[in-house]
Amino acid sequence: MNDFTYETNTDVDAIARSLREAGRVLITSHEKPDGDAIGSCAALARCLRELDIEVEVWIQGPVTPNLAGLVEDLEVRHAPPDQPSGDADLVVVVDTGAWSQLAPLEDYLRARRDRVIGIDHHRRGDDVAARRLVDPTAASCTQVLVPLIDALGVPLEAGADRRGWHSIAEALLLGLATDTGWFRFESLGAEGFALCSRLVAAGADKNHLIRVVEDSDRPERILMSARALGSIRFGDAGRSATMVLDESDFAEVGARPEELSGIVNQPMSVGSLEVSVLLTQSEPGRVKGSFRSKAPSEPGSTRYVDVNQVAAGFGGGGHIHAAGARFEGSVAEVRELVAAALTRALGEAGFEV
Ligand SMILES: [Mn+2]
Known part of the structure; x- marks a missing residue:
C-alpha cells in the first residue's frame, strides 16, 4: 500500500465511547490463536459483558488443547463455512492487523471496515480497521487493552465465571505471560512488570495458568x-x-x-x-x-x-x-x-x- 502506516490513529477514550454506545460487538483475532489472542478476546469479552453489551467472540481455530479449556465459554467458531450470525455495531480485531491472518473473515471485515477497530502490538499490519490502537512497545496485546478497560471503568477483578478463575485480570495475564515466554523476553520492561503486579493483585492466579497452559502437553x-x-x-x-x-x-x-x-x-x-x-x-x-x-x-x-x-x-x-x-x-x-x-x-x- 502506498502511504499506509500501521499505527494508532485514534485514542483510548474515543474507542471506549464507541464501545459503550454499541449494543452488539463481535471480537475476533488471528487464525490459530495463541495465548495472547485468546487472552485478549477473553478479557475484552468479559469486560463488555460486565457493561451488558452483547458480545460474540469469533475464535478462528484450531485452538491448542491447553488453551481450549480457557475458551470453553467463548463460543468457538470456524469460518468458513460459518460466518458471524447477526450483524454487529462494532467489530474488534485483537492481536493482529494482517489480512494474511484473517483470511476466513476477510469478506465480512471488508464489508464493514468503518465499524472495525484494531487493537494490536505488532509492528506490521494492513488497513483492516478504520480505527486502530497499535502499541509496538507493548509486550502483549492484552497490555494494550488495559488502558481501554480502565477507560471503560470495569475493574480487572470482574469477569469471573462459575469456576471462579476467569477474571479479566487472569485473561490479561495469560496474554502477557505467553507472549513474553513467561516474563523472559526483551519486550517485557518496567511497564509490563508493573502490569504483572497489578494483575496478580487483582486475583490472576499465575500458578493455575502455568498448570493449565504450560504443564499440560500431550x-x-x-x-x-x-x-x-x-x-x-x-x-x-x-x-x-x-x-x-x-x-x-x-x-x-x-x-x-x-x-x-x-x-x-x-x-x-x-x-x-x-x-x-x-x-x-x-x-x-x-x-x-x-x-x-x-x-x-x-x-x-x-x-x-x-x-x-x-x-x-x-x-x-x-x-x-x-x-x-x-x-x-x-x-x-x-x-x-x-x-x-x-x-x-x-x-x-x-x-x-
Ligand atoms: Mn500477541
Whole structure:
C-alpha cells in the first residue's frame, strides 16, 4: 500500500465511547490463536459483558488443547463455512492487523471496515480497521487493552465465571505471560512488570495458568520436540540453528501442527546461539517457519538478529525477536534458503560469519 502506516490513529477514550454506545460487538483475532489472542478476546469479552453489551467472540481455530479449556465459554467458531450470525455495531480485531491472518473473515471485515477497530502490538499490519490502537512497545496485546478497560471503568477483578478463575485480570495475564515466554523476553520492561503486579493483585492466579497452559502437553508434543532437536543443524559458528519437521514426523508421532509452540525456543539455551528457526511441513509443499532471536546482551547494542526483517524477506513478519513466514517447497529446500538468510543477517548485525 502506498502511504499506509500501521499505527494508532485514534485514542483510548474515543474507542471506549464507541464501545459503550454499541449494543452488539463481535471480537475476533488471528487464525490459530495463541495465548495472547485468546487472552485478549477473553478479557475484552468479559469486560463488555460486565457493561451488558452483547458480545460474540469469533475464535478462528484450531485452538491448542491447553488453551481450549480457557475458551470453553467463548463460543468457538470456524469460518468458513460459518460466518458471524447477526450483524454487529462494532467489530474488534485483537492481536493482529494482517489480512494474511484473517483470511476466513476477510469478506465480512471488508464489508464493514468503518465499524472495525484494531487493537494490536505488532509492528506490521494492513488497513483492516478504520480505527486502530497499535502499541509496538507493548509486550502483549492484552497490555494494550488495559488502558481501554480502565477507560471503560470495569475493574480487572470482574469477569469471573462459575469456576471462579476467569477474571479479566487472569485473561490479561495469560496474554502477557505467553507472549513474553513467561516474563523472559526483551519486550517485557518496567511497564509490563508493573502490569504483572497489578494483575496478580487483582486475583490472576499465575500458578493455575502455568498448570493449565504450560504443564499440560500431550506426550506427542515432547516426542515431536525430540525429533526437532534430532534434526538440529548449527551454523555460523554455533550462532544459528535450524530444525525441521516433515509430514512423516507428524504421521509417525500422531502430533498436531498446533502443538509445536515453544519448540523453536529450545536451542536458545545454547550460549553461542543468536537465532533459531523451526521449519515444519504438515502438508505437501507447504512449509511454515518460526523464527526466534536473542536480545543483545548489552543494552542498546545492535548485535542481534532482527527476525522480523529476516521473515519479511520471505513475505512474513512479526516482532524483532519472534517472527514467522510461510514457504512453498520441501523443508530441505527451504532450510538452505533460510540458512543463507541467517548468515547474511548475522553478518549485517556485526557478527563474524
Ligand atoms: Mn500477541
